Amino acid sequence: MSGHGTPIPMTSARSGPLKGEARVPGDKSISHRSLILGAMAIGETRITGLLEGEDVLDTAKAMRAFGAEVNDLGDGEWSVHGIGVGGFAEPSQVIDCGNSGTGVRLIMGAMATQPITATFTGDASLNKRPMGRVTDPLAEFGAQSFGRSGGRLPMTIVGAREPVPVRYVVPVPSAQVKSAVLLAGLNAPGKTVVIEKEATRDHTERMLQGFGAELSVAETDEGREITLTGQPELSPQAIAVPRDPSSAAFPVCAALIVEGSEITVPGVSQNPTRNGLYTTLVEMGADITFENPREEGGEPVADLRVRASLTNGIEVPTDRAPSMIDEYPILAVVAALSEGTTTMRGIKELRVKECDRIDAMARGLEACGVRIEEDEDSLIVHGLGRGGVPGGATCESHLDHRIAMAFMVLGMASQKPVSVDDGAPIATSFPVFEPLMAELGAQIRRDNR
Template sequence: MSGQGEPIPMTATRSGPLSGTAEVPGDKSISHRALILGAMAVGETRITGLLEGQDVLDTAKAMRSFGAEVTRHGEGRWSVHGVGVGGFAEPDDVIDCGNSGTGVRLIMGTMATSPITATFTGDASLRKRPMGRVTDPLALFGARAFGRQGGRLPMTVVGAADPVPVRYLVPVPSAQVKSAVLLAGLNAPGQTVVIEREPTRDHSERMLRGFGAELGVEDTAEGRMITLAGQPELRPQSVSVPRDPSSAAFPVCAALIVEGSEILVPGVSQNPTRNGLFTTLVEMGADIGFLNPREEGGEPVADLRVRASALKGIKVPEARAASMIDEYPILAAVAAFAEGTTVMRGVKELRVKESDRIDAMARGLEACGVRVEEEEDMLIVHGMGPGGVPGGATAATHLDHRIAMSFLILGLASKRPVSVDDGSPIATSFPTFESLMTGLGASIARAGR
């Protein structure tokens, strides 16, 4: 599955109990950052467990375009010979980031304080997504950006020849914006300060420290304040990428709603800025055991034992949104099988993801016979109980991998099959999704097979 070219229609059918071990891929957020910081270090960084989805592969290609030597040595094993902070060369061609909002925004930040020019583009979905939320703070460093109307790709970024450090209050909870500003701050003199009112995933802060950056974090009256000292010499590292909780969400949720299921999902990141979905599922009554807690690559991980469960609807705390923003689509699918109503507030960020995820989930769930309500910043799903979802519809995925996977999981427990119009975008983040799920016993097939 490529996310490019011809659509790949897929269908999920009500399945028998799922069983076995689900070894999900490496964390996408950490994989992006390992490649980028490796390219900014002096010497060789070695990475194991790298997610080899298209989003991450596009970031690896981009780092090569900026002058780093990036080599694959085997499944998940990569090395990066970096060029140092401020050492990026001007790329010869357009940087194509495919479907990856994380990739393009972090890379823009990384090059914005070097005196080079780069042009960025992506697939049809990425070209619809707003870049102003990143280019606006990058302009404070002295960078300039020229894009399509509405601040959309294709876009050319002219890096600052004489960057200045900035102090920036992030207007909306966004790890991408925060990380882009911090990466830009690496090549600016003095201290760059980022303040976020609501904490977001902290992989950048953890990894920057690991590579030798001087970075401090404190809670203040304004919010969480991150202070970064500019122009360090980053040291190459050995990075072990933990398994992605956003990918683990799909087999975990499938096992919860398919009667009689029991699976093990080993080595999943339990970073507290990323584990909001698992906390929410447990509150809904999910039987999830967190076994063998440990630390890998500077990140807390655990093995998840998951058994089919009778779930109840809840009101998800609005403050939890930042820690599970990518998991609301699959939560909405699971909520359809709960008893009672699940209320999700503080989720307007979903409107500007790969698709308008609130609208995409609402329309698809309605087509499958589930009653939903939506507002700009809210989604409500009225659960139909175990096995109660009628199904029998084809959901439009809008080139969004998480929408595609969420409706395929929905179909595994619905009364009638559920199809998606295009499963190809799944490869951007979870290239082994199809084989992993069918290996557990899930009935998922491509059209014509």
């Protein structure tokens, strides 16, 4: 069952050629950060193209609860009247972050060095996810956390009254952990240093610099070292949110595997810390061209033109995982319809996402007739070629939006329809997924039970 209401069973059937333009929503990562940093600036930040999915709307509600004025101006345009670094008020109610691991971890970081207390919860999926990876470094600033066993929500964070700056080496590649530490460092005196051994998405660093924070990045023997000077006065910004490459992955991959398809996806972020999937697809033989490259809101973007392609299995470089960690479920679908074997290693982070995504994809693909191998840190898909996947199964979404969408894409090119037990979580990140795919020609229906 979805944590946001009644389950919505869905079925996807074999589609004719997909055609047209897919205007996918704004980037989820940048949308979260725009609201949070807008709330920590002094004055009005204007945001256009904000993703209006449930995850981001929950972050907007949270910023209101901490005292910022957040207004929906219509057509994806939002206004945030910030209250400054260190200006958060103590919320009167529990902060419900719904399904969003990004939202809750970043907000915890933002409030952890302020002398306030806040309690966080989420839906059934989020409340199973570990928070220790964030609360451990926040404790070094002086914050205290009290949650359920295993460091899980609901959890109360008591912010540090006299925070101290920290030097923190991120133990696993995680943009959420890195960003939480940087946001906490904003209200700590002196310099907070974060070191990551493998580069992860850098939206927080880019946006902090855009808001006027003093931040530098250097490559050292330890890794990528980010130094932030605390207690700045952040200046409000005008932010144009580029389209989300993680959401774009679904229509892009659908067009690749449905014979005769050709679509365009305008204005997709080409941030090099986010485009690992597209590099991988091209290596597999995908016909994708990147047109009209430009910069919007401090982020590189391009228009994608995608044509149906015969793809081949490859071994995905392990060091590419941080730049495409959310895209492995849909890559597994393309792999199933490719010739040969696709090997994905270095992906144990998928086991602590909205669900255990390695297990969810493995079990669903097996049910659809695909041979899978897996271990704790890898997934190997033995492809059956275009049109070779039998399908015909009902797969569990496990309250995970990306798992649900991945199996809906699989159904578009399988011999028999593919169903999911609950497509409701799709609304957390891609609320227009169904009408957008239908306009391209996909056959997706909601099943009445």
